[in-house]
Amino acid sequence: MAVAISGGRLEAVNVDGEAVWSSAVINIGDYTNVSFSAVAAETGSSTSTNKYVKFFYRLNGGAETAFAVNPANIGNWTSATAVQSNLYGSTIQIVARMNNPNTSDKSILDSVTIFGDRIVVNLPPVLDAIGDQTISELEFLSFTVTASDPANNDPVTLTATNLPTGAVFANGVFIWSNAAPAGAYYVTFYATDKDGTDSETITITVTAAAGGNSRIAGNFYGWSGDTIFKLENGQFWQQCVAGTKTAAAMNRPFMTITNISGQRRMIVTNITGYVVVAPLAVTASTIANTFTGLHYQNIYQLADGTAWKQISFENILCSASPVTVWRWTRSTQQMLRFLDHNDVVIGTCAAEASAPPVAPSLVSAIDGYFYGFGHGNFFRLADGSWWKQISFERSGVTSLNPKAQVWDENGNSYLELPDEGFRVTAEKLNIQLESTITNTFAGLHYGNLYRLADGSSWMQLGFENIRTNITTPQVMIWTDETGTNLLVRDSRNVTIGTCTIVDPAVDSDSDGVNNQREVLAGSDPLDTQSRFKLRQTDRNVLSWDAVEGRVYTIEWTPSLTESFQPLATGIVWPQNSWTDTVHTVETKGYYRIAVRFAE
Numbered sequence: 001m002a003v004a005i006s007g008g009r010l011e012a013v014n015v016d017g018e019a020v021w022s023s024a025v026i027n028i029g030d031y032t033n034v035s036f037s038a039v040a041a042e043t044g045s046s047t048s049t050n051k052y053v054k055f056f057y058r059l060n061g062g063a064e065t066a067f068a069v070n071p072a073n074i075g076n077w078t079s080a081t082a083v084q085s086n087l088y089g090s091t092i093q094i095v096a097r098m099n100n101p102n103t104s105d106k107s108i109l110d111s112v113t114i115f116g117d118r119i120v121v122n123l124p125p126v127l128d129a130i131g132d133q134t135i136s137e138l139e140f141l142s143f144t145v146t147a148s149d150p151a152n153n154d155p156v157t158l159t160a161t162n163l164p165t166g167a168v169f170a171n172g173v174f175i176w177s178n179a180a181p182a183g184a185y186y187v188t189f190y191a192t193d194k195d196g197t198d199s200e201t202i203t204i205t206v207t208a209a210a211g212g213n214s215r216i217a218g219n220f221y222g223w224s225g226d227t228i229f230k231l232e233n234g235q236f237w238q239q240c241v242a243g244t245k246t247a248a249a250m251n252r253p254f255m256t257i258t259n260i261s262g263q264r265r266m267i268v269t270n271i272t273g274y275v276v277v278a279p280l281a282v283t284a285s286t287i288a289n290t291f292t293g294l295h296y297q298n299i300y301q302l303a304d305g306t307a308w309k310q311i312s313f314e315n316i317l318c319s320a321s322p323v324t325v326w327r328w329t330r331s332t333q334q335m336l337r338f339l340d341h342n343d344v345v346i347g348t349c350a351a352e353a354s355a356p357p358v359a360p361s362l363v364s365a366i367d368g369y370f371y372g373f374g375h376g377n378f379f380r381l382a383d384g385s386w387w388k389q390i391s392f393e394r395s396g397v398t399s400l401n402p403k404a405q406v407w408d409e410n411g412n413s414y415l416e417l418p419d420e421g422f423r424v425t426a427e428k429l430n431i432q433l434e435s436t437i438t439n440t441f442a443g444l445h446y447g448n449l450y451r452l453a454d455g456s457s458w459m460q461l462g463f464e465n466i467r468t469n470i471t472t473p474q475v476m477i478w479t480d481e482t483g484t485n486l487l488v489r490d491s492r493n494v495t496i497g498t499c500t501i502v503d504p505a506v507d508s509d510s511d512g513v514n515n516q517r518e519v520l521a522g523s524d525p526l527d528t529q530s531r532f533k534l535r536q537t538d539r540n541v542l543s544w545d546a547v548e549g550r551v552y553t554i555e556w557t558p559s560l561t562e563s564f565q566p567l568a569t570g571i572v573w574p575q576n577s578w579t580d581t582v583h584t585v586e587t588k589g590y591y592r593i594a595v596r597f598a599e
Contacts, residue, residue, distance in 0.1 A: 008110075009108055009109060009110035009111075010096075010098070010108070010109040010110070011106050011107070011108050011109075012053075012098040012099060012100040012106065012107040012108075013100060013102070013103065013105070013106050013107075014100070014101065014102065014103045015098070015099055015100050015101060015107075016101065017099070018097055018098070018099045019097070019098045019099065020095065020096070020097050020098075021095070021096045021097075021098070021109060022093060022094070022095050022096075023093055023094040023095075023112065024093070025061075025091050025092075025093045026091060026092050026093065026114060027090065027091055028087070028088075028089060028090065028091060028092050028116060029089075029090045029091075030118055030119055031116030031117060031118055031119060032088055032116060032117050032119050033085075033086055033087075033088075033116055033117045034086075034087040034088065034089075034092060034114065034115075034116035035083070035084065035085040035086065035087070035114070035115055035116065036057070036083075036084055036092070036094060036112070036113060036114035036115070037081055037082060037083045037084075037111070037112075037113050038055055038067075038081070038082050038094070038096065038109065038110070038111065038112040038113070039079065039080070039081050039082075039108075039109075039110040039111040040053035040055070040070065040073040040077070040079070040080050040081075040082060040107075040108070040109065040110075041053075041078065041079040041080075041106075041108040041110060042073070042076065042077060042078065042079075042100075042105060042106060042107050042108060043105055043106045043108075044076075044102060044104050044105025044106065045076060045105070046075070046076065046102045046104075046105045047075040047076045048075065048101065048102065049074055049075060050099050050100070050101050051074065051075060051076075051099065051100045051101070051102060051105060051107055052072065052073060052074040052075070052097075052098070052099055052100075052107065053073045053096060053097070053098050053107050053108070053109055054066070054071060054072045054073070054096070054097045054098075055067040055070075055071050055072075055082040055084075055094070055095070055096055055097075056071070056094075056095040056096075056097070057084055057087075057092055057093065057094050057095065058092070058093040058095065059087060059089045059091075059092055060089045060090050060091055061091060061093075064095055067082040067083060067084045068083065068084050068085065069081075069082060069083040069084070070082040070083065092114070094112060094114070096109050096112075122151070122152070122194075122195040123149070123150075123151040123152075123195055123196070124149075124191075124193065124195050124196025124197055124198055125147050125148060125149045125154070125156045125191040125192070125193045125195075125196070125197075125198055126147060126148055126149070126150060126191070126198055127145070127146075127147045127189065127190070127191040127198040127199065127200055128145070128146045128147060128148075129200070130143070130145055130189060130200050130202050131202060132202050132203045132204070132205070133202065133203075133204045133205070134204075134205045134207065135176075135179050135204070135205070135206055135207070136179075136206070136207050136258075139179060140175075140176070140177050140179075141174070141175075141176045141179050141204070142173065142174060142175045142176070143173075143174050144172055144173050144174075145158055145160075145169075145172050145173075145174065145189050146172060147191030147198065149193055149195075151195075154193040154194055154195065155193060156191050156192065156193050157191070157192045157193070158171075158172045158189065158190070158191055158192075159189070159190045159192065160174070160187055160188065160189045160190070161187070161188050161190070162185070162186060162187050162188060163187060164176060164179070164185045164187070164204065166179075166269075166270075167179075167187075169189075174187075176204075177270070177272075179204075179206045181206070181213065181254070182206045182207060182213070183205075183206055184203055184204070184205050184206075185203070185204040185205075185206065186201055186202075186203055186204075187201070187202055187204060188200070188201040188202075189201075189202070213254065213255070213256045214231040214232050214233040214235070214254075214255060214256075215231065215232045215252045215253065215254055215255065216229055216230070216231060216232070216250075216252060216253055216255055216268065217230040217231060217232045217252070218230065218251070218252070218343040219249050219250065219251055219342055219343040219344075220247065220249070220250045220251075220252075220253050220268060220343075221246070221247055221249055221250075221343075221344070222244070222245040222246045222247040222271070223239050223243065223244065223245050223275045224239075224244050224245075224246075225239065225242055225243070225244065226238060226239055226240075227239045227275070228280060228282065228326060228328075228337060229255075229266065229277065230282070230284070230326075231255070232252070235279065236279070236280045236281070236282040236326070236328075237257065237264075237266060237277040237278065237279055237280060238277060238278055238280040239275050239276065239277055240276055240277060240278045241275075241276035243275060243276075245271065245273060245275065247268075247271055249342075250268075250270070251510075253268050253269050253270065253271075254268075254269040255267060255268045255269065257277065258274075263276055264276065264277050264278060264279075265277070280328055281328060281329070282326045282327065282328045283304070283326075283327045283328070284324065284325070284326055284327075285302040285303050285304040285306070285324075285325050285327070286302065286303045286322055286323060286324055286325060287300060287301070287302065287303075287321075287322070287323040287325060287338075288301045288302055288303045289301040291318070291319070291320065291321060291323045291338075292317065292318070292319060293315075293316045293317040293318040293319070293346070293347075294310060294314045294315065294316040294318075294338065294346070294347040294349050295310065295314075295315050295316075296310055296311075296312070296313050296314075296315070297309060297310060297311075298310045299354055300325065300336065300351070302325055302327075306353070307353070307354045307355060308327070308334070308336060308351040308352065308353060308354055309351060309352055309353075309354035310336075310349045310350070310351050311349075311350050311351060311352050312349045312350040312351075314347050314348070314349045316346060316347040318338075318340075318346050318347075320340040320341070320346060321341075321430045322341055322430065323338050323339065323340060323346065324338070324339040324340075324341075324343075325337070325338055325339075326339070327351075333350050334350065334351050334352060334353070335348060335349070335350060335351070336348065336349055336350075336351045341479075362381075362383070362385075362405065362406040362407065363403070363404075363405050364381040364382045364383045364385075364403075364404050364405070364406070365381065365382045365401050365402060365403050365404055366379055366380070366381065366382075366399075366401055366402050366404050366417075367380040367381055367382045367401070368380065368400070368401065368492075368493040369398065369399075369400055369492055369493040369494070370397070370398065370399050370400070370401075370402050370417070371398050371493075371494065372394065372395045372396045372397050372398065373389060373393050373394055373395045373422060373424050374389065374394050374395075375389060375390070375391065375392045375394075376388065376389060376390075377389045377495075378429075378476075378487055378489075378495060378498075379404070379415065379426070380476075380493075381404055381406070382401075385406075385428060385429075385431075386428070386429040386431050386476060386478065387406065387413075387415050387426040387427065387428055387429065388426060388427055388429055389415070389424045389425070389426050390424075390425050390426060390427050391424045391425035391426075393422070393424050395420065395422055397420055397422075399419075399420075402417050402419055402420065403417065403418055403419055404416070404417055405417075405418060406426070412425050413425070413426055413427060413428060414426065429478040429480075430478055430479050430480065431476065431477070431478050432477045432478060432479055432484070433452075433454060433456070433476075433477050434474070434475070434476050434477075435452040435453045435454045435456075435474075435475055435477075436452065436453045436472045436473065436474055436475060437450050437451065437452060437453075437472060437473050437475055437488070438451050438452065438453050438472065439451040441468075441469075441470060441471070441472075441473055441488075442467065442468070442469060443465075443466045443467040443468040443469075443496070443497075444460060444462075444464045444465065444466040444488065444496070444497045444499050445460065445464075445465050445466075446460055446461070446462065446463045446464075446465070446519075446549075447459065447460060447519045447520065447549075447597055448460040449504060449516070450475070450486070450501070452475060456503075457503070457504055457505070458477070458484075458486060458501040458502070458503065458504070459501060459502055459503075459504040459515060459516055459519055460486070460499045460500070460501055461483075461499070461500045461501060461502050461515075461519065461525065461526075462499035462500040462501075464497050464498070464499045466496060466497040468496055470490050470496060473488050473489060473490055473491075473496060474488070474489045474490070474491070474493075475487065475488050475489075476489075477501070482500065483500050483502075483526075484500065484501050484502065484503075485498060485499070485500055485501065486498060486499050486500075486501045502515040502519075502525055502526075503515060504516030504519075507525075508525050508526050509524075509525060509526055509527055509528045509530075510528065511528045511531060513525075513531070518530070518532075520550075520595060520596070520597065521547075521595055522545065522546075522547030522550060522595075532544070532545065532595075533545065534591070534592075534593050536591070537577070540579055540580040540581070540583065540584060541577060541578070541579050541580075542554065542577060542578050542579075542580070542591055542593070543576055543577040543578075544576055544577075544593060545576065546573040546574060546575060546576035547573060548573045548574075549573070549597060549598050550572070550573060550595050550596070550597065550598060551570060551571065551572055551595070551596050551597070551598050552571040552572070552575075552593055552594070552595050553566055553568065553569045553570075553571070553593065553594040553595075553596075554566070554567045554568040554569075554571070554578055554580075554591065554592075554593055555567060555591070555592040555593070555594060556580070556582075556583060556589055556590065556591055556592070557589065557590050557592075558586065558588065558589050558590075559588075559590075560590060564590075564592050567580060567582060572598065
């Protein structure tokens with residue numbers, strides 16, 4: 001009889017009875033999915049049933065149980081791997097039973113292996129305490145949020161919900177510059193890993209800053225030494241400590257004025273730092289006479305009925321219109337500051353009270369053809385000014401470059417053609433530009449895009465509908481209290497039409513969608529509350545606010561990583577809903593609606 005180890009394996013040769021090999025009792029309490037294997041091999045040609053290698057295991061000290069795969073290898077089997085998988089318990093012991101009565105054959109036990117997955121205690125992360133925060137309005141608030149996974153050191157992700165407007169939370173750091181407005185904000189922070197989430201909701205209290213809050217009226221560009229700020233609450237404040245801060249134009253930004261040890265500090269939302277200011281008594285008005293800039297001894301007639309003569313020597317050429325004037329007293333000297341319609345300062349001068357100037361007559365000529373008077377007619381004079389008739393007189397005379405005269409009388413402006421012996425009441429237009437249309441022009445229609453030779457583009461917002469095929473028509477753009485307007489004329493000065501326009505690239509109502517897209521969608525680009533909305537009123541039913549003259553296409557994708565595909569095309573007003581009969585069983589998908597103008 002011989003059972004021996006050879007080359008690190010157990011071999012049985014010429015055995016006169018069964019040999020049993022048992023492993024040590026192995027503790028598997030800290031493991032799951034315990035599996036083990038062993039190799040049974042033989043040499044020789046005997047097929048005797050007494051030549052074998054059999055495998056068993058004892059779980060938790062219990063009875064022997066055969067392996068699940070190749071447990072009994074008998075006779076002439078060459079080689080096989082016995083396997084047992086997916087066991088759980090406290091202990092395991094492997095048992096191999098071998099026999100081989102032959103002298104020229106071998107039964108072999110080799111490569112006994114046991115393995116499993118260590119049991120890990122899965123606990124959610126722990127978010128370290130944050131606590132409530134208090135900050136003064138428009139001050140800077142920052143704090144760090146931390147968390148850990150003490151059980152198994154899993155990666156932890158930090159997130160937050162209900163952040164105040166203007167606050168950010170990234171990489172565990174909360175930052176809120178210029179916290180505003182005053183109030184209580186409830187923010188929840190989360191620490192998440194694969195085993196769960198921990199969270200804390202804190203209260204951030206923003207207290208009102210001393211000095212009160214308001215908005216800067218109009219556009220804000222920073223400060224430059226003696227800048228005057230007009231607030232929407234009616235107050236004026238002037239910079240009183242030297243310093244300069246340049247900022248991109250901001251419209252009506254929030255601000256607050258604090259009182260720190262008697263020093264008044266103005267803090268503007270999203271602007272780093274502050275400017276020291278003092279209250280200023282200002283009378284605001286507008287220029288009523290023709291404004292050509294600042295020059296010594298100029299007379300400025302204001303809309304409030306006062307007139308002022310410049311006594312300082314500033315010399316600034318400017319033809320802006322309208323022009324706002326701020327008037328205040330510095331020591332005993334009357335000061336005037338002039339601003340254009342974008343609230344950009346034109347200049348400042350010293351002035352003294354004066355009698356209103358006598359408005360002289362303007363003698364000029366109609367530039368081009370004159371086709372008679374009529375309410376709403378437009379006239380371009382040779383001096384470059386434009387006038388619009390506001391009275392209702394009519395005449396049918398046609399002439400080329402007739403003489404014209406303009407004068408003011410009793411608060412009205414009059415335009416007269418002396419050779420015709422005819423006069424009308426007119427108003428001078430605030431011209432922005434004159435150019436020609438360079439893209440294909442087929443007339444006036446809502447939503448039309450007009451590209452001009454000066455490089456600008458404008459989109460029609462008014463509903464005038466005039467068809468024509470004039471090539472490169474002349475245009476004039478002016479502004480009034482209703483907005484920006486376009487006049488289109490042909491080469492012989494015949495008016496084709498007028499309409500209200502907007503810059504298509506600008507977001508006039510600050511709702512995140514530019515004017516061109518709003519016009520295309522059929523929403524009002526001047527109304528923040530007017531937006532195109534696609535609604536899912538049932539599982540597979542979409543609805544929207546359809547607009548006449550639009551063509552809609554419904555698109556769908558199962559995932560935002562895949563491109564959208566059209567489901568329905570050519571949908572026109574008044575249809576404003578659509579039912580998806582294709583994707584009735586999908587659990588997830590995304591719809592999108594495209595819109596274009598009808599041909």
